Amino acid sequence: MTNIVWDNFFRQSDQDQEVLDALRQTIVFSTLAKKELRFVKDTVHVRTFKAGESIFRQGEVGVGMYVLLHGALDIFVDSFSSDSLPVRSQLVTRLRGGDFLGELSLVEPNSRRTATAIAAEESSLIGFFKPDLFEILDRQPATGVKILLRLGEVLGRRLKETTLKVTELKEDLRRVSEKL
């Protein structure tokens, strides 16, 4: 009996340490001090998903981001070739421990998920949602501002990448139309 209690106690503190490490390595929380990280750790939610279980589906309203603690996630995007044809899901990428996803939902109101995430194996995820961010901003604004700044940086980087891709595509399109 005592062993079970102690095992659980250590398992809990092991998981706490794991969550702290994962948060520290995630760019959004990377500038936080130890104390601030512990506060964030008490605010976030650790969720376990079985292999094949969906984390979220494309088109659903999302309220926050996930950091993959361990396991693997497959990201699918539905392509609508035509109204009459069935929707085809295409595997876009596989995420591994330390990767994060869904961060746009933290700042966008009624944000819809742009892809479907399904656990490829049994996976643990840290969920960090809009209400959690508001709670941090209300109780520890300095910590909240640090998170927001890094979040802005991440979103800015994504925008840059997208702009680059759009420019490349435009260039390709121009070349193709010239050939025709």
Place this chain on the structure above:
Amino acid sequence: MSMVISQSSLMRANRWKLIGLMALLLLVFVVVVAVENLLVSSLLAFVISYTLGPLVNHLERQRVSRGLATAAVFSLVGVSLVFVSLVLFPYLGSTLSGLQTDMPRFILGLGRFISEVEAKIHDIAGPLIKLNVTANVETQLTQWTKDFFDHAPSFVKTLLTVMLLGPFLAFFMVKDGRAAVNLMLGLVPNQLFETALSLVHQINFQIGQFVRARILESLIVGLVTTGGLVLISFPYAILLGVVAGLTNFIPYLGPIMGAVPAFLIALVNGYSGLEVLLVALVYIVAQAIDAGVLIPMMVARIVDLHPVTVIVVIIAGAQVMGILGMIISIPVASTLKVTVTTIYRHLIDTRS
């Protein structure tokens, strides 16, 4: 690689999780309702935690730990309340004992007033209508007064229990509420988790706004009433202000119920028309401030109950819990309305 779980077994597992969560919530509800004084104490605890929560958050923003901030705010408010009650209790005691000695006189005065009206009706209508209200009203009123003072000791016992248990529960709600909510959310199945989290947050925010607005509103109405009555040197000014503040929690009927005792006192003391007019003016000014400034500014945006709903809810509250039921029925109904509206709006917003 671990086996991929089939969708049907996943749904089954989630359904069981959901049933377990519902059963747990039902159990908590049954315990709260069944244990004596726990329902009222919990309601008081919610009110206290919604009122003091922002103060604790404010201290926490100044880098004070949550435990220390909670302890500091609760001690400060507790000590202030003790000081206020040290001043107020002797006053209330003497007022109540004065009221107890005055009561037979009030009842007699009221009886006399009704007799006069009866005699006038008799004069006008002649022997056609036979009325004998006076005796009935007097006996009934005497009985009610006796009941009130007979029941006072058990009421005080309940009040003391609630007054101790409420703040005790509130302390832990403010300090560890977040952890408790997260623990409960941990039991929610994965596919409902984001919705549940979002709803809990929105409902919490709306109810918090509502509770703080109503408390501030009633406090201001009570203070204005007391101030006005002191100004025209009317007896029992503080007691009447407290009554006006408390009954103000009941929309539509509350303001009238709050003013009745003052008019009864004026009536049986044989106040002149001008004095009665002044008393009426005090209540009208307090209600004008409430209706013209406080409600549009703070409450109306949050919750608005239809007059018919208000009446039905108050009657139901009175049937279940008496006077206390009348006062808490409206906040409970408003809370339910906020909850249902928030869920409805959420469903509309998230409809794909």
